[in-house]
Amino acid sequence: xxxxxxxxxxxxxxxxxxxxxxxxxxxxxxxxxxxxxxxxxxxxxxxxxxxxxxxxxxxxxxxxxxxxxxxxxxxxxxxxxxxxxxxxxxxxxxxxxxxxxxxxxxxxxxxxxxxxxxxxxxxxxxxxxxxxxxxxxxxxxxxxxxxxxxxxxxxxxxxxxxxxxxxxxxxxxxxxxxxxxxxxxxxxxxxxxxxxxxxxxxxxxxxxxxxxxxxxxxxxxxxxxxxxxxxxxxxxxxxxxxxxxxxxxxxxxxxxxxxxxxxxxxxxxxxxxxxxxxxxxxxxxxxxxxxxxxxxxxxxxxxxxxxxxxxxxxxxxxxxxxxxxxxxxxxxxxxxxxxxxxxxxxxxxxxxxxxxxxxxxxxxxxxxxxxxxxxxxxxxxxxxxxxxxxxxxxxxxxxxxxxxxxxxxxxxxxxxxxxxxxxxxxxxxxxxxxxxxxxxxxxxxxxxxxxxxxxxxxxxxxxxxxxxxxxxxxxxxxxxxxxxxxxxxxxxxxxxxxxxxxxxxxxxxxxxxxxx
Numbered sequence: 001x002x003x004x005x006x007x008x009x010x011x012x013x014x015x016x017x018x019x020x021x022x023x024x025x026x027x028x029x030x031x032x033x034x035x036x037x038x039x040x041x042x043x044x045x046x047x048x049x050x051x052x053x054x055x056x057x058x059x060x061x062x063x064x065x066x067x068x069x070x071x072x073x074x075x076x077x078x079x080x081x082x083x084x085x086x087x088x089x090x091x092x093x094x095x096x097x098x099x100x101x102x103x104x105x106x107x108x109x110x111x112x113x114x115x116x117x118x119x120x121x122x123x124x125x126x127x128x129x130x131x132x133x134x135x136x137x138x139x140x141x142x143x144x145x146x147x148x149x150x151x152x153x154x155x156x157x158x159x160x161x162x163x164x165x166x167x168x169x170x171x172x173x174x175x176x177x178x179x180x181x182x183x184x185x186x187x188x189x190x191x192x193x194x195x196x197x198x199x200x201x202x203x204x205x206x207x208x209x210x211x212x213x214x215x216x217x218x219x220x221x222x223x224x225x226x227x228x229x230x231x232x233x234x235x236x237x238x239x240x241x242x243x244x245x246x247x248x249x250x251x252x253x254x255x256x257x258x259x260x261x262x263x264x265x266x267x268x269x270x271x272x273x274x275x276x277x278x279x280x281x282x283x284x285x286x287x288x289x290x291x292x293x294x295x296x297x298x299x300x301x302x303x304x305x306x307x308x309x310x311x312x313x314x315x316x317x318x319x320x321x322x323x324x325x326x327x328x329x330x331x332x333x334x335x336x337x338x339x340x341x342x343x344x345x346x347x348x349x350x351x352x353x354x355x356x357x358x359x360x361x362x363x364x365x366x367x368x369x370x371x372x373x374x375x376x377x378x379x380x381x382x383x384x385x386x387x388x389x390x391x392x393x394x395x396x397x398x399x400x401x402x403x404x405x406x407x408x409x410x411x412x413x414x415x416x417x418x419x420x421x422x423x424x425x426x427x428x429x430x431x432x433x434x435x436x437x438x439x440x441x442x443x444x445x446x447x448x449x450x451x452x453x454x455x456x457x458x459x460x461x462x463x464x465x466x467x468x469x470x471x472x473x474x475x476x477x478x479x480x481x482x483x484x485x486x487x488x489x490x491x492x493x494x495x496x497x498x499x500x501x502x503x504x505x506x507x508x509x510x511x512x513x514x515x516x
Contacts, residue, residue, distance in 0.1 A: 007482040007483070007484055007495070008482070010478050010481060010482055011478050011482065011499045011502055011503070014474070014478070014503060014506075015502050015503065015506045018503065018506035018507050019382075019386065019506055021455075022382055022385060022386070022506075022510055023378060023379070023382045025455045026378040026379075026381045026382045026385070027370075027374075027375070027378040029378070029381070030326075030374040030375075030377045030378045030381070031368045031369075031370065031374065032368075033364065033367070033368065034322070034323045034324050034325065034326050034357070035322050035323070035324060037359055037364075038324045038357050038358070038359060038364070039357050039358045039359070039360070039363045039364040039366075039367035039368075040326045040357070040367040040368060041325050041326040041327045041346075041355045041356070041357055041367075042078050042355060042356050042357065042358065042363065042366075042367055043353060043354070043355055044072070044074065044078060044080060044343065044354040044355060044356055045080045045083070045354070046063060046065075046070060046072060046083075046353065046354040047351050047352065047353045047354075048063070048064075048065040048066065048351065048352045049066065049350070049351055049352070050064070050065060050066050050352070051347070051352055052064050052065060052345060052352055053090055053092070053095070053096065054333055054335070054345075055095065055096055055097060055098060055131060056133065056335060056337075057097070057098065057099060057133040058099065058100075058133065059073060060072065060073055060082075060100060061073075061074075061337065061343070062096075062098050063354070064090045067087070067089045068085050068086060068087055068088070068089075069085070069086045069088050069090060069098070069103070070083055070084070070085055070086075071083070071084040071085075071086060071098075071100055072354075074337065074338070074356075076338060076340075076360060077358075077360055077362050077363050078337075078338075078341060078356050078358055078360075078363055084100070086100075086103075087117065088103050088114055088117070090103070090105055091105055091106050091107050091108075094106040094129060095129055095130065095131045096129075096131060097131035097136050097149060099149065101115055101116075102114070102115045102149060103115070104122070104129075104131070104136060104147070104149060105129070106126065106128075106129050107119065109124075110122075110123065110124045110126065111123040111124075111126035111129065111138050111147075113149075113152055120152065122138075122147065122152055122154065123138060123140065123145075123154070125140040125141075126138045126139065126140055127139060127140055127141055127163070127164075128164060128165070128166065128167070130166070130167035130168070130169060130175070132169040134169075134173065135169060135173070135175075136148075136149055137157075137167045137169070137175065138154075139164040139167070141163050141164070142159055142160045142161065142162055142163050142164060142179075143156060143158075143159045143160075143164075144156070144157045144158050144159075144160070144164060144167070144177065145157060146195060157191075157195050158177075158191075158195075158197050160177070160179045160189075161179075162179055162180050162181065163179070163180045164177060164178070164179055164180075165178045165179065165180050165186055165207070166178040166216075168216040168217070168218065170218050170219060170220060171219055171220075171282075172193055172219075172220045173193035174190065174191060174192050174193050174220065175191045175195075176188055176189065176190055176191070176216060176218060176227070177189045177191055177197070178205070178213070178216075179201070180207070181204065183207075183208065184206065184207065184208045185204050185205065185206060185207060185208075186204070186205050186207045186213070187201035187203070187204055188201055188202055188203040188204070188205060189201050189202070189254075190202055190225070190253045190254055197254075198253055198254040199253065199254020199255050200254050200255070201254075201257075202246075202248070202253050202254055202256070202257060202258050203227075203246060203257060203258045203260065204257070205229065206231065209234070210233065210234045210235070211231065211232075211233050211234070212231065212232055213229050213230065213231060214229075214230040214231060214232040214241075214278070215229065215230045215279065215280070216228070216229040216230070217229070217280055217281050217282045218282065219282045219289065220250060221289060223249060223250045223251070224247060224248070224249055224250060225247065225248050225249075225250050225253055226245070226246075226247050226282070226289075226313065227245070227246040227247070227258075228243055228244065228245050228263070228280045228282065228291065229243070229244050229246075229280070230242075230243055230244075230278050230279060230280055231243075231244055232278075240276065241276045241277060241278040241295075242262055242263070242277065243262075243263045243265075243277045243278070243280045243291075243293060244260045244261065244262055244263065245260070245261050245262075245263050245317070246258040246259070246260050246261070261317050262317065263277070263317055263318075263319060264317060264318045264319075265277055265293075265295070265309065265311055265318075265319055265320075265321040266318060266319070266320050266321065267309075267321060267322075267323070268320045268321065268322050269322065269323060269452065270448065270449075270452045271448060271452075272448060272452075274295045274296065274309065274321060275295065275296045276295050276296045276306075277293050277294070277295040277309075278293065278294055278295065279293055279294045279332055279333065279334060280292070280293040281293065281334055281335065281336075282313065283310075283336040283342070284336070285310070285336075285340065285342075285359075286340070286359075288312060288313075289312075289313040290310055290311060290312050290313055291310070291311045291312075291313055291319070291321075292308065292309070292310050292324075292334045292335075292336070292342055293308075293309055293311070293321075293334065294306045294307065294308055294309070294331050294332055294334060294344070295307065295309055297323075297328070305327070305328050305329055305330065305331075306329075306330045306331050306332070307323050307325045307327070307331055308323070308324050308325035308327075308331050308334050308342065308344050308357070309321040309322065309323055309324065309325075310322055310324045310342070324342060324357045325344065325346075325355070325357060326357075327346045327355055328377070329346050329347055329348040329349070330346065330347040330348075331344045331345070331346050331347075331355075332344065332345055332347070333345050337356055338358070340358060340359040340360060341356050341357065341358035341359070341360070341363075342356060342357055343355065343356040344356070385510035385511070386510060388509070388510055388512075388513050389505040389506070389509030389510045389512075389513075390505075391512075391513040392445075392504070392505045392508070392509035392512050392513065393501065393505050393509070395441070396438070396441070396501050396504065396505070398437070399434060399437035399438060399441075399497070399501070400434065400494075400497055402433050402434070402437065403430040403431070403433045403434045403493060403497070406426075406429070406430055406433065407426065407430055407489070407490060407493065410426060418488065418489050418490075422485070423483075423489075423492060424489060426489055427489045427492050427493055430489075430493045431493060431496050431497075434493075434496070434497050434500070435472055435500075438468055438504070439465075439468065442464040442465065442468065445464065445508065445512045446463070446464045447512075449511075449512075449513075450508075450511050450512055453511045454508075454511035458507065458508065458511065464508075467507065467508060471500060471503045471504055471507065472500070474503060475496060475499045475500040475503060476496075478499050479492075479495060479496045479499060482495070482499075483495055483496075
């Protein structure tokens, strides 16, 4: 029993220490801010089993929830100061407008105003609705109308030659109208703050089932119009996403067709191109124009999560983006909640939950405190990364083959070699050959993901080769202490190799492959 404890207890204890270091690193990671000037993701106290629709007006965020509407208000530290529940059902798939008492929406194919559960029909012919806190537009096929929510009066603005598909509103009182051209494309018109259509259509966008526009955001700054729109593409059953940019001096809009450019975003943390950007929204943070969007996560244990990113709005088609969300599920609908905070909805497969990130120092301080939620996340991440290291075990199997091949050949042709007592030269040679094999793996192992995910004590320059030396010396010490003299040459060699692989996968292994 004592011999077994010495042979197997020592390496297992060292392995547990390394796994403890993994957990401690993940514990630090769940306290780590996504960026130095942003808080970790803060739950805002709203959850729903139904996908919420959202509207923001007068510092209130309205979110639908199973036949009800929550009117939420937050202070600058993202504390929930008001949660008023209103028993009003909002039609799914359509936007709505509200001031807390009146709800304007599409209902049963009609444009309807609801107050105290009493409906007033505004238009029985309406085919679409666009809402912002300042203005409401609706349309009846090809005719565009504006609506005054105070007295429900409306006026006709413009009649287009073909049906209107969507109206996107900007931050300066203007709007962009999307007019159907045919089954595959639509035209974009610019309507100024005086509700006048400016010139000719300035762009054409795709609307086919396999390639179509999926939301548009724009802003006018320094007399320049900047437009971003999302595209969804389907090929062989797989969905992909991209964000497209168009720019023009405001005075030239409607005079020429703008050229769309695909935007690429570089993750400043990982150095990798961000895949699947979508849900772009122009925001103003620190008095600077920026783009908030969602895309695939890059961090360890992100699995197939969709995270929230922020990128400065600059010239060019490749922009540097930083992650500002630390949630691990599917994030969507990012919006600017306060002057220095971004909110979004996060879907974990069962429920939708409202989160936010802030630049307020008090919010940052409270967000990095350990909680039951963060400890649970650290444990979960550690378990996932341990399972990732199983791939390293499988990959390292070929390290064993040259030594095994040598031992088999000698056993077949020179069996007398193994009949000598003690540790013979064959065991040392087999171990030496085995120690050379990990050197062939290190260049592939220490990839961009490793340096992104691994702690500093493993990710310094030359750490791979230093680590191999340390693991080799530590394995040699354990082998010297724990090797049983009765095992023979085969047992001694495989004991060394087994201990080495265990130490390797417990230290470097969790950070080499990202299965999630």
